[in-house]
Amino acid sequence: MDTELVKLILTTVNIILVPIVGGTLYNSIESFKKRKLKILLESQSLTDKLDQQFITEFIEPSVKETVFYLHTGISTHVSSIDRYIDLKNKLGGNTTWEKINRVKSHVNTTSSGPLLLQKKIEKYSSTLTYYFTILVMTFSILEISLLLFFMNSISKKDFLELLFYILAPLALVYIVAVQAMPAISVNSMIKQLEQQNNEEHQES
Numbered sequence: 001m002d003t004e005l006v007k008l009i010l011t012t013v014n015i016i017l018v019p020i021v022g023g024t025l026y027n028s029i030e031s032f033k034k035r036k037l038k039i040l041l042e043s044q045s046l047t048d049k050l051d052q053q054f055i056t057e058f059i060e061p062s063v064k065e066t067v068f069y070l071h072t073g074i075s076t077h078v079s080s081i082d083r084y085i086d087l088k089n090k091l092g093g094n095t096t097w098e099k100i101n102r103v104k105s106h107v108n109t110t111s112s113g114p115l116l117l118q119k120k121i122e123k124y125s126s127t128l129t130y131y132f133t134i135l136v137m138t139f140s141i142l143e144i145s146l147l148l149f150f151m152n153s154i155s156k157k158d159f160l161e162l163l164f165y166i167l168a169p170l171a172l173v174y175i176v177a178v179q180a181m182p183a184i185s186v187n188s189m190i191k192q193l194e195q196q197n198n199e200e201h202q203e204s
Contacts, residue, residue, distance in 0.1 A: 072097035080109035087115045090196065091189060103186040116190050118183070126183035133177045140170050 061078040069075050074084060074097065087107060088095055100107075108117045143166045151159055 073101045074104055076104075076109065080107075083107065083109050083115065090115065091192060099185065102182050103189060105182065106186040114190075115193065116186055118186050118190060122183045123187055126180055126187050129176060129180040130184050133173055136169060136173045140166055 064078050064081065065076065068081050068084075072084070076084065084100065084104075084107060088097065088100055091100075103116065106116050106118055108114055144163075147159065147162055147166065154162075
């Protein structure tokens with residue numbers, strides 16, 4: 001097989017595998033941290049020799065933050081926990097903490113205002129990325145179908161080269177889509193919250 005072709009194929013494989021391996025490694029580290037924290041919470045009390053003020057002002061808030069993190073995967077200040085719980089309750093349905101964790105950078109942790117915030121440029125760029133991804137995937141499926149249809153009419157080398165030129169853009173689009181997923185998800189959640197607010201106003 002041509003050396004340059006091998007290099008191209010390996011490059012494409014690396015582009016696809018790096019985000020997957022990186023995500024798996026990150027999840028493993030987070031799981032390990034959660035196990036360590038759980039063991040710490042379940043161990044014998046660490047507060048026996050501490051004064052009550054320190055327990056009230058530091059230990060109790062820290063325990064709340066740790067328990068919240070263990071159950072949700074979200075690391076936040078104790079004052080923000082109620083906002084996250086309100087967001088999950090209002091979204092309802094199939095909303096999980098994993099979904100909320102993806103958009104935590106958009107959660108409004110102040111005591112007032114909308115639960116989710118998104119800049120206009122993020123809204124438009126996420127919508128554009130969504131439709132662009134769908135378009136590229138559709139064209140790629142059509143191209144692969146045509147390539148398989150004419151597979152017997154071309155050499156193996158030409159087949160692999162054409163397959164690479166189809167998969168390479170898909171790999172890049174995958175990386176862009178993964179980065180844009182929080183913005184796409186928060187856009188959908190904001191629409192859901194707005195719809196609920198409109199329905200509540202109509203009922204009242």
